[in-house]
Amino acid sequence: MDKVVITGLGVVSPVGCNVKAFWDACLNGQSNVQPIPAHWNNYTDYKSGIWSPLPEIDFKSHGFNRLDLMQRDPVSLIAMIAANQALEQAGVEIAPANGKNKQNTLLEIDSEKAGVFIGTGIGGAKTFLENNACHMLKRTTDKLEEASVDSDITDRLLHPPKINPFVVSMLMQNSVSASVGIKYSLNGMNRTITQACASGTSAIGSAYQAIQSGQVDFAICGGAEYQYDDYGSLCMGFDVARTLVNPGDNPEKANRPFDKDRSGFLYSQGGAGILILEKESHAKQRGATILAHIAAYAETFDAYSMMSINPDGGEITRMIHKAVDEAQLQLSDIDYINTHGTGTKLNDEIESNVIDGLFGNKPIINSTKSVLGHSIGASGALEAIVSVLSLQNQTTHPCKNLENPIRDLNFVTSLKQQNISHVLSESFAFGGHNSALVFSGN
């Protein structure tokens, strides 16, 4: 039976907007921790007050024109940038298609057997929030300006000058996978997976299953998230839920998954991680370089709480057994676990307890969120990319800021050569979704 292989990777992240910059930053533990935008403090007092922003992206240098910027939320734009990188690495030739929407076509790829599977937690929330502000505030701000009210007040009532007529098509979650499908003229399955923090992992799992079942031969898959809005509303939502990291005296060292002194997760502006998956024979036929393969995907649901993992970890345990069984491996075959590892008290406690019970301290363990912060729907895809790069390079990044581990697990604390044949990458989500991928070398 054909394996499902990975032939391309693409990244937009707070620590780099291409695979090499991203990987180098991960290996060197180079995070991007900054104070939140100053004007967000006009609206509330944040307990956390730090985040991991994306670098400024010159969208026009990536070939987007004014209409693209007017008609696509940034979450779709960064997904397309990462998809383009992944296609290039996969050696897929991209050619202009005939049409009026600046579409492309993928040469030597059957568009009817090519699909798109992208996860996102909140889709075009930036577009929704800012256009909603216009809807709510425009007439009020017009009247305040007529009345010459102090600009200190009116300047805080931020909103675009008018509602964008494309607002609905920009805010809907499926606009992310639809944007990628339109850009490359792909007519196969086009799915958006929305499972909060597990979205990226589940999207890759869905693509893997679609290739296994023969519905597609080729898939662009992964996750994308863009968590900036003018008012900091999205950040505020996590902040009031007390899920975010306490910056303490040293914000650079505050984000510390699996450490006894952890206090929450580092809010990330987002990012995009995109992988190209193919049926093995398809990849070989077109001479693509195979980076790794997916050996299994498993998913369970806690059915316990909207915001908390079930403390008994039962469904996470069941998911890991399902994944390892499907991969036809033993638990002892797993060399490396790329954890969900958010840095929240409860999550890390439960996750490390499950790992301890199933694997002991044999596999190496790290948390990519210790470097990147938490990019919600993109996180699982970025962690999948770290998993593939770890297999390729036989090393992985240290678990940053881990000084006093909560358990005696084999945490990666320094950069060194490792023996990695099989990787388990797992994600858990608000709602109760658990998903895991097993990656293996070739």
Place this chain on the structure above:
Amino acid sequence: MYNRSEVVTIVRDAVVETFDLKEEIQNDNLAFQKDFKADSIDMVSLSLVLEDEFEAEIEEDQVENFITINNVVDYIMDRQTQKAT
């Protein structure tokens, strides 16, 4: 305030950008639907580009009256005159 020749240039460029045309426009009697296969979404896109260029709102109910490039130029010229007076 732009003169007619300047408005024509800006509108032609906006049409080239919106419809991703490969050649410049020489004829302002070209019709959006007939010559560019424009649909209603294309016309909304064109109005967004024009609003950005002229930093002025294009009235939504006027867009359906844009049959040719000349109609758009006339509309922009009229709006400028109304604003000035």
